[in-house]
Every structure is written in structure tokens, then in C-alpha cells.
Amino acid sequence: MNCVHHHPRARSLTQALKYSCNPYFYRVLQTVVEQVPDSLAQPADTCAVQRQNLMAWTRHVKSFGLDTLLGVDVPRESPGFIPTAAYYDRRLGPCNWTYGNIYSLSVGQGEINLTGLQTANVLATIANRGYYYTPHFVRAVGSSGAPLPKFREKHRTLVDSVHFAALIPGMVAALGRGGTADLASLTDVGISVAGKTGTVQNDEGDDHATFAGFAPANQPKIVVAVYIEAAGYGGLSAAPCAALIMEKYLRGKIAPKRKRWEGWLRCGNLAEQGH
Numbered sequence: 001m002n003c004v005h006h007h008p009r010a011r012s013l014t015q016a017l018k019y020s021c022n023p024y025f026y027r028v029l030q031t032v033v034e035q036v037p038d039s040l041a042q043p044a045d046t047c048a049v050q051r052q053n054l055m056a057w058t059r060h061v062k063s064f065g066l067d068t069l070l071g072v073d074v075p076r077e078s079p080g081f082i083p084t085a086a087y088y089d090r091r092l093g094p095c096n097w098t099y100g101n102i103y104s105l106s107v108g109q110g111e112i113n114l115t116g117l118q119t120a121n122v123l124a125t126i127a128n129r130g131y132y133y134t135p136h137f138v139r140a141v142g143s144s145g146a147p148l149p150k151f152r153e154k155h156r157t158l159v160d161s162v163h164f165a166a167l168i169p170g171m172v173a174a175l176g177r178g179g180t181a182d183l184a185s186l187t188d189v190g191i192s193v194a195g196k197t198g199t200v201q202n203d204e205g206d207d208h209a210t211f212a213g214f215a216p217a218n219q220p221k222i223v224v225a226v227y228i229e230a231a232g233y234g235g236l237s238a239a240p241c242a243a244l245i246m247e248k249y250l251r252g253k254i255a256p257k258r259k260r261w262e263g264w265l266r267c268g269n270l271a272e273q274g275h
């Protein structure tokens, strides 16, 4: 894929994740939305085909707990939003939209709304290779030693578990040399982190910075999602925040080389400092 960034061409999913290369993901969604089923030998009704394809995409995406209340045991949860074919029919007119109207969905922009909790839950689902438990703060009730039954139920996504492994090399490479989040690497203390940066366009000021990831990459124990408003590029502020939380959780302490980040975070200006 060609793009306007200064990085090697993203020839694979791994490189597209490592360099956070939007055009690669645009093309993936285009393939999904415009594909014509083999069963249609005749020139297809493109409107019906793309409606059906987008509906299938929406079903799969929602199976990750999006566009719904997850059911966390704290009040005031928001459902977020994932647009449907019916939504675009209403907004743009039936059959009056194409891939060109919806391509931003492929990089999590456009009409998509996710809560921070949902972002973390998607990463937990990837870490689990295809399922999640409803997030909960209460670990055990009474003498049972276990959370309520509804928090012990596995929610499986519509994506087969074999497909999740393909994401991991790119999510690890994002924190490797040349990756968008290489600042946040914890390899110096023997921890491999898998994650993805995000830079959220903001019409009213500086971009919002995000990062979500889990560690250790091959045997995940913690997922962290960070969202910092108006902090610019996700790799410079959100990813280091997440790395500090993961390191503290997994090691109980912060390595000397990251002590100054800890200081910046404490005084609330990590975003300004960048690195």
C-alpha cells in the first residue's frame, strides 16, 4: 500500500500495525464491503451486496461488546455506537452510499464511538484469542470466593479464535524499533508488550492520544487502554502512560530509565514533554 508517511511500505498486516498505516486498513474494509459472493454469477445488485456485507461487518464488530452496554458493575456506563447499513440508508438515502462514505470506519473514525472500557475489553478479547468476560470490579461476593455468575460467563466473538494470532506480531512490532510506540517498549526489563497507538483527529484543537495494549504479549496478565485528550500523537504520551502502569503491575516497580516519565505523569504534563 502506498501512503504519505515516512515508513517502509506496509506489505502485510504486521507492518500495517507496526507503522499504523491507514491505507492498508482502508483497503481491507473495501475488500469486505465490495466483495461479491461467488453465488452471484450475474452482475450483482451492488447496493444489496454492499448492504449485506456491511451488515455482516457490523455483526462481527458488535460481537466484541461494542454498541452495547457491557454490563460492568459500576453505574453510568455508555453503550458507544457502531453505525449500520440502516443508519447510512437513513442519513444518506437508501442505496445512496458506497465504500467512499464509510471508509473511516476501518481506522476507528467516522461515526464510531467507543468507551475506554470497551477499548480495553477489545484488547482483552484479543489477548484471550476471541472471548471476554464482562468487566467487573467486585472480585467475589460473600463466601463464594467468586464473582456473580454473569461475570463468569464467556462471551465469544463471531471471529474464530485461530485468526487472532495474526495480530500479535504487528502489535509487538508497534513497540519495537521503528514502531509507532517504540518509546513505550519494556524489553529492557524483559517484558514484551503488544499494543496499538491511536491519534484521534480533533476539530477543536490538538489531536487526542490513545494507546491500548496488553502484556506479557504471549501470556497476557494485564490490559491497559489510555486516552488523553488533546495530547497529540498516541505514541508519545498515551503509550508511555500505559507502559508505566503495566510495568508497575507486573514488576511492582519502575526501572530507573523511566523514572522521569513517572515524574512527568505525576505532575500531569507527560503529554507536553513528549519524550
Ligand SMILES: [Zn+2]
Residues within 6 Å of the ligand: 003, 004, 005, 007, 010, 019, 020, 021, 022, 023
Ligand atoms: Zn503509512
